[in-house]
Each structure stands twice: as structure tokens, then as C-alpha cells.
Amino acid sequence: MPQNRFADVRRFESIDSTNRYLLDEARAGAPEGVVAVADHQTAGRGRLGRSWEAPAGANLLVSVLLRPAIDPGDRHLATTAVALAAIDAIRATGVAGVSIKWPNDLVDTAGRKLAGVLAESDLAPAAAADGQPPPVVVGIGINVNWPADESDLPPELAGLAVSVSQLAGAPVDREALLVDLLAALEPRAADLASPAGRARLAGDLRADCTTVGTRVRVDLPDGSFEGTATGISPEGHLVVDKPARGGDEERMRLHQGKLPRRDHAATFPGQRTGD
Numbered sequence: 001m002p003q004n005r006f007a008d009v010r011r012f013e014s015i016d017s018t019n020r021y022l023l024d025e026a027r028a029g030a031p032e033g034v035v036a037v038a039d040h041q042t043a044g045r046g047r048l049g050r051s052w053e054a055p056a057g058a059n060l061l062v063s064v065l066l067r068p069a070i071d072p073g074d075r076h077l078a079t080t081a082v083a084l085a086a087i088d089a090i091r092a093t094g095v096a097g098v099s100i101k102w103p104n105d106l107v108d109t110a111g112r113k114l115a116g117v118l119a120e121s122d123l124a125p126a127a128a129a130d131g132q133p134p135p136v137v138v139g140i141g142i143n144v145n146w147p148a149d150e151s152d153l154p155p156e157l158a159g160l161a162v163s164v165s166q167l168a169g170a171p172v173d174r175e176a177l178l179v180d181l182l183a184a185l186e187p188r189a190a191d192l193a194s195p196a197g198r199a200r201l202a203g204d205l206r207a208d209c210t211t212v213g214t215r216v217r218v219d220l221p222d223g224s225f226e227g228t229a230t231g232i233s234p235e236g237h238l239v240v241d242k243p244a245r246g247g248d249e250e251r252m253r254l255h256q257g258k259l260p261r262r263d264h265a266a267t268f269p270g271q272r273t274g275d
């Protein structure tokens, strides 16, 4: 394991959820850098209350505990840091063409999902144990050796998911991928701590984000609209241009959301940051 802040790696043959485990550890005072990795999860968590399932021993199911001393409004960049580190690690296997589907999926050039990231925070005072910054646990599930091929996928995932081994054309060593991921995460985690580093994370997200330039549908508490994702702001927000009355465009920045699997229409559950 790399001798950096991610040296404390806790391994589980089976656990309910590595995110749940690290959130509990954080509440008990665990410091930044603890890592939990599982061969199998019995209650793996996905975004928007969904579950995350993978056959035992095939994929990388890993969570990291971060305690970035940053404003709550910048904490979405912890997701970015892990997604970018995962891209770095996947590229090290020789697989190219992986990008970020905003805000938290890794996809191949055909838009098939290769990995998903789930960040969970606990901003309650009790979780800031010993005066440490509040925790954010970032978990990632990377399809490493499952699916082995398209026939592995249930019908509802046909054409929607892919694995690193499929793209590499050979089985991929999960342990080597984990080592590369944690090594790549060290400078990304360090970047969270400074304005220049956060700008670098946003810039790297901009370079690797496949959502920019696509049509998106945005659902907000006060209504829905269709627009065009035109960029990533210096703060790492998705910038969406929305047609306004009189042919003008209104610009909006979003820091949280969801893009549906099959097209580029987007459903954002309503986290607008202003403009």
C-alpha cells in the first residue's frame, strides 16, 4: 500500500457497506485517510437511495474517509477528487477513453457505466471528533472483472454497464488497481485543501467531463427546464444555459444532480448554486 495518508486499509471479505462502516468510524473519531475495501457488500449503497450490487470477488468496492477543511459548498469536490483518481488508475491499466458523466459516473466512449461514486457526509458536531473537520466518506464501485462480457448483464443493464477487463481485453488485477487508485488520490486529496488545488480539480473535471456540450433537462423545486451544459465553473459546478424569454439565455450553476442512463436529458433533484 502507498505510504501516504491512505495507508490504513481495512479489508472485509463481506460487509454491509464500506460507506456505512467508515461513517460509523468517523463518528467514533477516525482520522482522515482510513480506507475500507470489501470483496462483497450485502447492502451496498448507490446514489438516490438505490442499492449497489456486484458479485463477490470481482470488482473494486472501496471507500475513503476524508476530512477536508473546506466550506460545505466545496465538499462536492471530494467526489471529483475520487472520480479523477479512479480515471488515473484505470488509465494506468492501459484503458483509454474513460470520462466523467457529471456528477459522479465514470463511462466509456459508448456511455456505458464503468464506475459510480457515492459521497456521504456527516456535518453533525459529534462527527467532528476532537475538533477535526467534519467527515466526508467517498465510496466508489468500479466494475473491474464483472461483467466479463455482455452476457453477464441482466436485461435491464444490457448496453449500459461495462468493466475495465472488457475494455482491457484481459482480466485486471483488483489489488493493483486499488494501489494505483490510492496513490493517485493522494495529490487529489491534497488539492482539496487549497484554492489553487480546488481550481485544479475543477479544471481536470472540465477536461474529463463528457456532459459538457450535451442537452440536459433540469428539475428544480420551482420547475423544470431543458438547457445545454456549457461548462464546469471554477468551483466545479456544472454550468447550464437555459433559454429565457426574448431569446436570451439564462446561466445556472448546479452542484448536484443526476443524468438518466439512456440519453442526455438530466434530472436534477434541485441543488442550484446561483450564477
Ligand code: BTN
Binding pocket: 016, 017, 018, 019, 020, 041, 043, 044, 045, 046, 047, 048, 050, 052, 060, 061, 062, 063, 104, 105, 115, 116, 117, 118, 139, 140, 141
Ligand atoms: C452510484 O449509485 O453510482 C454510486 C455507487 C457507489 C458504490 C460504492 S461501492 C463502495 C461504497 N460502499 C457503498 O455502500 N457504496 C459505495
